[in-house]
Amino acid sequence: MDKIKPLMEANEFEDKVCSGKLTRRQAHKVLASAGVGTAMATSMPGMARADGSDLVMFTWGGYDDAAFAQDYVREYGSPPTYTLFSDQAEAMAKIRAGFEVDVVFPCSSKIGLWYDAGIVEPVDVSMISHWDDVIEPLKHVPGANTADGQPLWVPEDFGATAIIVNTELAPEYADPEMWSWSIFFDEKYAGRLAMFDAVEDHFNLFAIYAGIDFTDMNDEQIETVANLVRESLPNMRLLTSDTTSMTQALFSGEVVASAAWNGMMLTASGEMDATGTQGKYIWMNPKEGALTWVCGLTIDPRTKERGTYEQAHALLDAYISPESQYYELTEWGYGVSNKKVYDMEGITEEYLQSIGLSSDIEAYLASGKFSVHQNRYGEIVNLYEQILAGM
CATH class of the missing domain: 3.40.190.10 (Periplasmic binding protein-like II)
Structure with a gap:
Protein backbone atom coordinates (compact mmCIF):
# COMPACT_ATOMS: atom_id res chain seq x y z
CA MET A 1 0.00 0.00 0.00
CA ASP A 2 1.36 3.42 -0.97
CA LYS A 3 2.03 6.00 1.73
CA ILE A 4 -0.37 8.92 1.93
CA LYS A 5 1.25 11.83 0.14
CA PRO A 6 1.78 14.92 2.33
CA LEU A 7 -0.13 18.06 1.34
CA MET A 8 3.21 19.69 0.46
CA GLU A 9 6.89 18.86 0.45
CA ALA A 10 9.10 19.70 3.45
CA ASN A 11 11.04 22.54 1.81
CA GLU A 12 7.86 24.18 0.58
CA PHE A 13 6.30 23.80 4.04
CA GLU A 14 9.24 25.44 5.81
CA ASP A 15 9.33 28.31 3.31
CA LYS A 16 5.64 29.03 3.82
CA VAL A 17 5.85 28.82 7.60
CA CYS A 18 8.80 31.19 7.81
CA SER A 19 7.24 33.68 5.39
CA GLY A 20 3.98 33.72 7.31
CA LYS A 21 1.99 32.45 4.30
CA LEU A 22 0.76 29.46 6.28
CA THR A 23 -1.46 29.95 9.32
CA ARG A 24 -1.07 27.85 12.44
CA ARG A 25 -4.25 25.90 11.65
CA GLN A 26 -3.12 25.24 8.07
CA ALA A 27 0.31 24.13 9.30
CA HIS A 28 -1.25 21.71 11.76
CA LYS A 29 -3.27 20.19 8.92
CA VAL A 30 -0.15 19.71 6.80
CA LEU A 31 1.79 18.22 9.71
CA ALA A 32 -1.06 15.87 10.52
CA SER A 33 -1.04 14.61 6.94
CA ALA A 34 2.62 13.71 7.46
CA GLY A 35 1.97 12.07 10.83
CA VAL A 36 3.45 14.92 12.90
CA GLY A 37 1.56 15.93 16.05
CA THR A 38 0.54 19.44 16.99
CA ALA A 39 2.92 19.48 19.95
CA MET A 40 5.78 19.53 17.46
CA ALA A 41 4.06 22.22 15.44
CA THR A 42 4.56 24.93 18.02
CA SER A 43 8.30 24.30 18.04
CA MET A 44 8.75 24.71 14.29
CA PRO A 45 10.77 27.78 13.21
CA GLY A 46 8.54 30.80 12.66
CA MET A 47 5.38 29.10 13.94
CA ALA A 48 2.85 31.14 15.91
CA ARG A 49 3.14 30.28 19.57
CA ALA A 50 0.02 28.83 21.14
CA ASP A 51 0.10 30.85 24.36
CA PHE A 158 -12.71 57.55 16.59
CA GLY A 159 -13.72 60.73 18.33
CA ALA A 160 -12.90 64.36 18.90
CA THR A 161 -10.86 66.55 21.18
CA ALA A 162 -13.09 69.38 22.37
CA ILE A 163 -13.94 70.97 25.75
CA ILE A 164 -16.02 70.05 28.79
CA VAL A 165 -17.14 73.02 30.87
CA ASN A 166 -18.83 73.24 34.27
CA THR A 167 -21.71 75.62 33.53
CA GLU A 168 -22.41 76.23 37.22
CA LEU A 169 -18.96 77.77 37.59
CA ALA A 170 -18.77 79.35 34.12
CA PRO A 171 -22.44 80.01 33.23
CA GLU A 172 -21.67 82.27 30.27
CA TYR A 173 -20.23 79.27 28.42
CA ALA A 174 -23.61 77.53 28.40
CA ASP A 175 -24.37 79.82 25.46
CA PRO A 176 -23.24 78.15 22.19
CA GLU A 177 -22.19 81.57 20.90
CA MET A 178 -19.41 81.47 23.51
CA TRP A 179 -18.05 78.05 22.55
CA SER A 180 -14.44 78.68 21.64
CA TRP A 181 -10.88 77.64 22.40
CA SER A 182 -10.55 81.19 23.73
CA ILE A 183 -11.77 79.92 27.11
CA PHE A 184 -8.17 78.85 27.75
CA PHE A 185 -7.18 82.53 27.62
CA ASP A 186 -10.06 83.80 29.78
CA GLU A 187 -8.33 85.55 32.70
CA LYS A 188 -11.42 85.06 34.85
CA TYR A 189 -10.58 81.36 35.02
CA ALA A 190 -6.79 81.61 35.25
CA GLY A 191 -5.39 78.68 37.19
CA ARG A 192 -8.64 76.70 36.85
CA LEU A 193 -8.27 75.10 33.41
CA ALA A 194 -6.91 71.76 32.20
CA MET A 195 -5.16 70.79 28.96
CA PHE A 196 -3.55 67.67 27.48
CA ASP A 197 0.25 67.75 27.55
CA ALA A 198 0.88 66.48 24.02
CA VAL A 199 1.77 68.28 20.80
CA GLU A 200 -1.08 66.57 18.95
CA ASP A 201 -3.50 68.27 21.35
CA HIS A 202 -2.12 71.37 23.07
CA PHE A 203 -0.13 72.77 20.14
CA ASN A 204 -2.53 71.75 17.39
CA LEU A 205 -5.66 72.90 19.23
CA PHE A 206 -4.23 76.39 19.52
CA ALA A 207 -3.30 76.33 15.84
CA ILE A 208 -6.98 75.66 15.15
CA TYR A 209 -7.89 78.57 17.43
CA ALA A 210 -5.55 80.84 15.46
CA GLY A 211 -6.98 79.70 12.13
CA ILE A 212 -3.70 78.05 11.14
CA ASP A 213 -3.41 74.75 9.28
CA PHE A 214 -1.39 72.74 11.81
CA THR A 215 -0.39 70.18 9.18
CA ASP A 216 1.81 72.62 7.24
CA MET A 217 3.05 75.61 9.24
CA ASN A 218 5.77 78.05 8.26
CA ASP A 219 8.19 79.63 10.75
CA GLU A 220 5.94 82.58 11.51
CA GLN A 221 2.90 80.38 12.10
CA ILE A 222 4.82 78.01 14.36
CA GLU A 223 5.96 80.96 16.46
CA THR A 224 2.40 82.32 16.61
CA VAL A 225 1.13 79.03 18.00
CA ALA A 226 4.12 78.68 20.32
CA ASN A 227 3.33 82.08 21.81
CA LEU A 228 -0.28 81.02 22.40
CA VAL A 229 0.94 77.91 24.20
CA ARG A 230 3.25 80.04 26.36
CA GLU A 231 0.43 82.49 27.08
CA SER A 232 -1.89 79.69 28.15
CA LEU A 233 0.43 77.98 30.63
CA PRO A 234 -0.25 80.26 33.65
CA ASN A 235 -3.97 79.56 33.20
CA MET A 236 -3.56 75.80 33.52
CA ARG A 237 -4.30 74.04 36.77
CA LEU A 238 -3.52 70.71 35.11
CA LEU A 239 -1.34 69.84 32.15
CA THR A 240 -1.58 66.07 31.79
CA SER A 241 -2.71 63.11 29.70
CA ASP A 242 -4.40 61.50 32.70
CA THR A 243 -8.10 61.82 31.88
CA THR A 244 -9.10 60.49 35.31
CA SER A 245 -7.30 63.38 37.01
CA MET A 246 -8.92 65.83 34.61
CA THR A 247 -12.48 64.59 35.18
CA GLN A 248 -12.00 64.41 38.95
CA ALA A 249 -10.74 68.00 38.93
CA LEU A 250 -13.88 69.00 37.01
CA PHE A 251 -16.15 67.20 39.48
CA SER A 252 -14.45 68.75 42.52
CA GLY A 253 -14.65 72.27 41.08
CA GLU A 254 -10.88 72.58 41.05
CA VAL A 255 -11.13 72.98 37.27
CA VAL A 256 -13.81 74.98 35.45
CA ALA A 257 -13.12 73.68 31.95
CA SER A 258 -10.92 71.02 30.43
CA ALA A 259 -9.84 69.87 27.00
CA ALA A 260 -11.57 66.54 26.63
CA TRP A 261 -12.06 63.35 24.69
CA ASN A 262 -15.50 61.79 24.31
CA GLY A 263 -14.89 59.24 27.04
CA MET A 264 -14.57 62.04 29.57
CA MET A 265 -18.05 63.25 28.61
CA LEU A 266 -19.45 59.77 29.23
CA THR A 267 -17.93 59.92 32.73
CA ALA A 268 -19.41 63.40 33.23
CA SER A 269 -22.83 62.14 32.12
CA GLY A 270 -22.62 59.38 34.71
CA GLU A 271 -21.70 61.93 37.38
CA MET A 272 -24.69 64.11 36.47
CA ASP A 273 -27.04 61.10 36.55
CA ALA A 274 -25.69 60.06 39.95
CA THR A 275 -26.02 63.53 41.47
CA GLY A 276 -29.16 64.74 39.70
CA THR A 277 -27.31 67.68 38.13
CA GLN A 278 -28.19 67.23 34.45
CA GLY A 279 -26.76 70.03 32.33
CA LYS A 280 -24.01 70.91 34.79
CA TYR A 281 -21.30 69.68 32.42
CA ILE A 282 -21.60 70.25 28.68
CA TRP A 283 -19.63 69.11 25.65
CA MET A 284 -18.45 72.36 24.09
CA ASN A 285 -17.72 72.03 20.38
CA PRO A 286 -15.60 75.14 19.64
CA LYS A 287 -16.73 77.34 16.77
CA GLU A 288 -13.17 77.24 15.36
CA GLY A 289 -13.50 73.45 15.12
CA ALA A 290 -12.76 70.43 17.27
CA LEU A 291 -9.86 68.10 16.52
CA THR A 292 -11.24 64.85 15.08
CA GLY A 368 -13.68 69.34 12.78
CA LYS A 369 -10.04 69.60 11.81
CA PHE A 370 -8.92 66.06 11.10
CA SER A 371 -5.76 64.90 12.83
CA VAL A 372 -3.14 63.91 10.28
CA HIS A 373 0.64 64.01 10.38
CA GLN A 374 2.10 67.50 10.32
CA ASN A 375 5.16 68.64 8.44
CA ARG A 376 8.12 69.62 10.64
CA TYR A 377 6.72 67.44 13.40
CA GLY A 378 10.12 66.78 14.98
CA GLU A 379 10.88 70.50 15.22
CA ILE A 380 7.51 71.19 16.79
CA VAL A 381 7.90 68.40 19.35
CA ASN A 382 11.28 69.81 20.39
CA LEU A 383 9.88 73.34 20.58
CA TYR A 384 6.91 72.21 22.66
CA GLU A 385 9.17 70.38 25.11
CA GLN A 386 11.32 73.50 25.43
CA ILE A 387 8.23 75.61 26.16
CA LEU A 388 7.09 73.23 28.89
CA ALA A 389 10.60 73.30 30.34
CA GLY A 390 10.39 77.09 30.54
CA MET A 391 12.94 77.76 27.82
Missing part, protein backbone atom coordinates in the same frame (compact mmCIF):
# COMPACT_ATOMS: atom_id res chain seq x y z
CA GLY A 52 -1.67 34.21 24.07
CA SER A 53 0.76 36.02 26.36
CA ASP A 54 3.60 35.48 23.87
CA LEU A 55 2.10 38.30 21.81
CA VAL A 56 3.13 41.82 22.86
CA MET A 57 0.69 44.69 22.36
CA PHE A 58 2.02 48.25 22.70
CA THR A 59 -0.96 50.47 23.37
CA TRP A 60 -2.53 53.46 25.07
CA GLY A 61 -3.26 53.18 28.77
CA GLY A 62 -6.60 51.51 29.39
CA TYR A 63 -6.71 49.46 26.22
CA ASP A 64 -5.25 46.58 28.19
CA ASP A 65 -8.79 46.09 29.51
CA ALA A 66 -9.58 42.36 29.25
CA ALA A 67 -12.99 43.08 27.71
CA PHE A 68 -11.36 44.13 24.43
CA ALA A 69 -9.64 40.81 23.76
CA GLN A 70 -12.23 38.21 24.75
CA ASP A 71 -12.27 36.43 21.37
CA TYR A 72 -8.47 36.30 21.40
CA VAL A 73 -8.41 34.84 24.92
CA ARG A 74 -10.97 32.22 23.93
CA GLU A 75 -8.69 31.13 21.08
CA TYR A 76 -5.27 31.40 22.74
CA GLY A 77 -6.10 30.83 26.40
CA SER A 78 -4.72 34.08 27.79
CA PRO A 79 -4.53 37.77 26.89
CA PRO A 80 -1.50 39.28 25.18
CA THR A 81 1.29 40.88 27.15
CA TYR A 82 0.55 44.61 27.31
CA THR A 83 3.02 47.47 27.40
CA LEU A 84 1.61 50.98 27.62
CA PHE A 85 2.57 54.36 26.16
CA SER A 86 1.18 57.83 26.84
CA ASP A 87 1.95 59.51 23.52
CA GLN A 88 2.85 58.44 20.00
CA ALA A 89 6.21 60.22 19.85
CA GLU A 90 7.36 58.21 22.87
CA ALA A 91 6.02 54.98 21.36
CA MET A 92 7.71 55.51 18.01
CA ALA A 93 11.05 56.34 19.61
CA LYS A 94 10.91 53.22 21.76
CA ILE A 95 10.15 50.91 18.82
CA ARG A 96 12.86 52.47 16.66
CA ALA A 97 15.31 51.95 19.53
CA GLY A 98 14.68 48.20 19.32
CA PHE A 99 11.74 47.52 21.63
CA GLU A 100 10.05 44.36 20.30
CA VAL A 101 6.28 44.51 19.86
CA ASP A 102 3.76 42.63 17.73
CA VAL A 103 0.66 44.83 17.72
CA VAL A 104 0.59 48.62 18.08
CA PHE A 105 -2.20 51.21 18.37
CA PRO A 106 -1.32 54.45 16.53
CA CYS A 107 -3.76 57.16 15.51
CA SER A 108 -4.45 58.95 12.23
CA SER A 109 -1.83 61.61 12.92
CA LYS A 110 0.99 59.06 12.91
CA ILE A 111 0.07 55.86 11.03
CA GLY A 112 1.64 57.05 7.76
CA LEU A 113 4.79 58.23 9.54
CA TRP A 114 5.17 54.89 11.31
CA TYR A 115 4.83 53.06 8.00
CA ASP A 116 7.45 55.29 6.36
CA ALA A 117 9.75 54.57 9.31
CA GLY A 118 9.37 50.83 8.71
CA ILE A 119 7.90 49.99 12.11
CA VAL A 120 4.47 48.84 10.86
CA GLU A 121 3.32 47.00 7.76
CA PRO A 122 0.03 46.52 5.89
CA VAL A 123 -2.57 44.30 7.51
CA ASP A 124 -3.79 41.16 5.75
CA VAL A 125 -7.52 41.92 5.90
CA SER A 126 -8.35 38.44 4.58
CA MET A 127 -7.46 37.30 8.12
CA ILE A 128 -9.86 39.81 9.72
CA SER A 129 -13.33 38.25 9.91
CA HIS A 130 -14.97 41.56 10.88
CA TRP A 131 -13.32 43.63 8.13
CA ASP A 132 -16.49 43.85 6.03
CA ASP A 133 -18.31 45.32 9.05
CA VAL A 134 -15.88 48.23 9.40
CA ILE A 135 -17.55 51.55 8.52
CA GLU A 136 -16.32 52.38 5.03
CA PRO A 137 -15.13 56.00 5.53
CA LEU A 138 -12.90 54.85 8.40
CA LYS A 139 -11.03 52.57 6.00
CA HIS A 140 -10.02 55.53 3.86
CA VAL A 141 -8.92 58.26 6.26
CA PRO A 142 -5.82 60.15 5.04
CA GLY A 143 -2.58 58.22 5.44
CA ALA A 144 -4.21 54.91 6.39
CA ASN A 145 -3.42 53.04 3.16
CA THR A 146 -0.33 52.45 1.03
CA ALA A 147 -0.02 54.06 -2.40
CA ASP A 148 -1.42 50.88 -3.96
CA GLY A 149 -4.37 50.73 -1.55
CA GLN A 150 -3.24 48.22 1.09
CA PRO A 151 -4.70 48.99 4.54
CA LEU A 152 -2.04 49.91 7.08
CA TRP A 153 -4.31 49.19 10.03
CA VAL A 154 -7.71 48.06 11.23
CA PRO A 155 -9.61 51.20 12.37
CA GLU A 156 -10.73 50.63 15.96
CA ASP A 157 -12.20 53.86 17.33
CA TRP A 293 -9.26 61.62 14.94
CA VAL A 294 -9.29 57.90 14.23
CA CYS A 295 -7.09 55.29 15.92
CA GLY A 296 -6.44 51.72 14.89
CA LEU A 297 -4.47 48.52 15.35
CA THR A 298 -1.62 47.37 13.16
CA ILE A 299 1.30 44.96 13.19
CA ASP A 300 5.07 45.08 13.45
CA PRO A 301 6.88 43.81 10.31
CA ARG A 302 8.81 41.28 12.41
CA THR A 303 5.76 39.25 13.47
CA LYS A 304 6.42 36.72 10.71
CA GLU A 305 9.94 35.95 11.83
CA ARG A 306 8.83 35.86 15.48
CA GLY A 307 5.98 33.48 14.68
CA THR A 308 3.22 35.81 15.90
CA TYR A 309 1.76 36.88 12.56
CA GLU A 310 -1.48 34.92 12.86
CA GLN A 311 -1.88 35.73 16.55
CA ALA A 312 -1.43 39.43 15.81
CA HIS A 313 -4.25 39.37 13.27
CA ALA A 314 -6.44 37.42 15.70
CA LEU A 315 -5.98 40.19 18.27
CA LEU A 316 -6.86 42.88 15.73
CA ASP A 317 -10.00 40.93 14.87
CA ALA A 318 -10.96 40.58 18.55
CA TYR A 319 -10.75 44.32 19.17
CA ILE A 320 -13.29 45.10 16.42
CA SER A 321 -15.75 42.33 17.27
CA PRO A 322 -19.29 43.60 18.01
CA GLU A 323 -18.92 42.45 21.62
CA SER A 324 -15.71 44.42 22.22
CA GLN A 325 -16.88 47.47 20.31
CA TYR A 326 -20.23 47.66 22.10
CA TYR A 327 -18.31 47.59 25.36
CA GLU A 328 -16.09 50.47 24.23
CA LEU A 329 -18.97 52.63 23.00
CA THR A 330 -21.10 52.14 26.11
CA GLU A 331 -18.41 51.96 28.81
CA TRP A 332 -15.68 54.15 27.34
CA GLY A 333 -17.67 56.61 25.23
CA TYR A 334 -15.63 56.52 22.03
CA GLY A 335 -16.99 56.02 18.55
CA VAL A 336 -16.29 52.54 17.19
CA SER A 337 -15.63 51.17 13.74
CA ASN A 338 -17.94 48.13 13.60
CA LYS A 339 -21.22 49.23 12.01
CA LYS A 340 -23.17 46.39 13.64
CA VAL A 341 -22.78 48.06 17.02
CA TYR A 342 -24.97 51.00 15.99
CA ASP A 343 -27.97 48.64 15.75
CA MET A 344 -27.44 47.25 19.24
CA GLU A 345 -29.45 48.03 22.36
CA GLY A 346 -29.30 51.61 23.62
CA ILE A 347 -27.20 53.02 20.77
CA THR A 348 -29.42 55.90 19.70
CA GLU A 349 -28.58 59.21 18.09
CA GLU A 350 -29.53 60.88 21.38
CA TYR A 351 -27.01 58.75 23.24
CA LEU A 352 -24.29 59.42 20.67
CA GLN A 353 -24.85 63.18 20.76
CA SER A 354 -24.80 63.18 24.57
CA ILE A 355 -21.14 62.14 24.42
CA GLY A 356 -20.17 64.35 21.48
CA LEU A 357 -20.57 61.72 18.73
CA SER A 358 -22.85 61.14 15.74
CA SER A 359 -24.06 58.19 13.67
CA ASP A 360 -23.05 60.08 10.49
CA ILE A 361 -19.38 59.20 10.80
CA GLU A 362 -18.15 60.83 7.59
CA ALA A 363 -19.84 64.16 8.38
CA TYR A 364 -18.64 63.95 11.98
CA LEU A 365 -14.97 63.58 11.05
CA ALA A 366 -15.29 66.37 8.47
CA SER A 367 -16.96 68.71 10.97
